[in-house]
Amino acid sequence: MSKEAFYESLTQQALALVSDETNQIANMANISALLFMSLEDINWAGFYILESPQQMVLGPFQGKPACVRIEVGKGVCGTAVAEDTTQLVTDVHQFPGHIACDAASNSEVVVVVKKQGNAIAVLDIDSPTVGRFDEQDKQGLEKLVHSIEKYL
Template identity: 55%
Template structure:
């Protein structure tokens, strides 16, 4: 694998390299858990100033914890509750600069200060969400949003 940390390009160029790495990692693999596990590990290695990277998957009327990198996390989240549940229910990306200002925020890790959650949609069906937390406020920006949405698009094709 190419070491993106040594690459001196722009943030968007680094994300493009990670997209290529993801595609290479999951090409030809059909196992959902394996692909989600490698995707979480890849993002955890690539992203700076994050303390949790992982997935919550739709189960019944809520989300259940999937593959992740970081501290132990909440196991079940109702649709419409917290950042993950709201993103899933509304099927839209949420970029939260300060999680303590988000109504109904679920504090799984007290160190988390900001968060981005991207819904995973395949064939119009919600599969789950990609959740990334940071110990820094205002960690995520529009480049993160745009490129992580592309990351999820690539990933969804292999789920």
Template identity: 60%
Template sequence: MFENTLYTGTREENYQLLLKQLEGLVEDEPSRIANLANASALLQQFLQDINWVGFYLLEGEDELVLGPFQGKPACTRIAVGKGVCGTAVSRGEVMLVEDVHQFPGHIACDSASNSELVIPLRREGRIIGVLDIDSPSFARFDETDARFLTIFTEVLGKYL
């Protein structure tokens, strides 16, 4: 799963390296947009077998708006409670979807996506958006991905 030559350890070691790289990128940068852009680029470089990675940011209390991302053009606005991203916000929990075509109300921004991982992005305990990652493979993501990418969002959230 980790074919990138920068990451040659175990999955856990690779994720630890990713977290250190994130911290180095964002710790001295006050711009939220710059930090989100670098975070999405870092994930694009790190994760294999994905076709989209980026952020949707909460605007008001009922809508997510497209933020920095890597991949094809995406849906611009998603209502809270709709699709995988909106459901992650309304429930306040990680959404690990092995087959998006079986998810009621899935929003197909890219018909090539078959699985999805969405993690609420929080600052000071409050949801401010989501990290959204899509893959063309079914069941691409697992609990290890969810655990470490949740830590990724926690680290990032301190700098937003």
């Protein structure tokens, strides 16, 4: 199966999980579980939720325990919010200010989740493999997030 077809199928599964539920936490929990179960070679999948314009707090996730709070503008997740753009990081050790919640993580992709045009959270996915994520992963995950945003 091509990556495009894989992410299309994953998006449809995500929509089926969240479309009848209005609770943000429940929907984020199911999306985290779906991604952790479906994506190969990852060690963390979950959300950080904006608690204030300056800070995010850990949301539903799958993987090892994680950093609880991240300042906007700090690390890969905080940079995604500050720059309002997806971060695709081939090697986190080369990313200035990377926050190492799990020393096993070597690459990362972070997609901004929006409600009415404003960031409300980020979807963060980590891998122990350098270069795990590529442009197709980025585009597939952005499409998935955009498809489910109204349920988060």
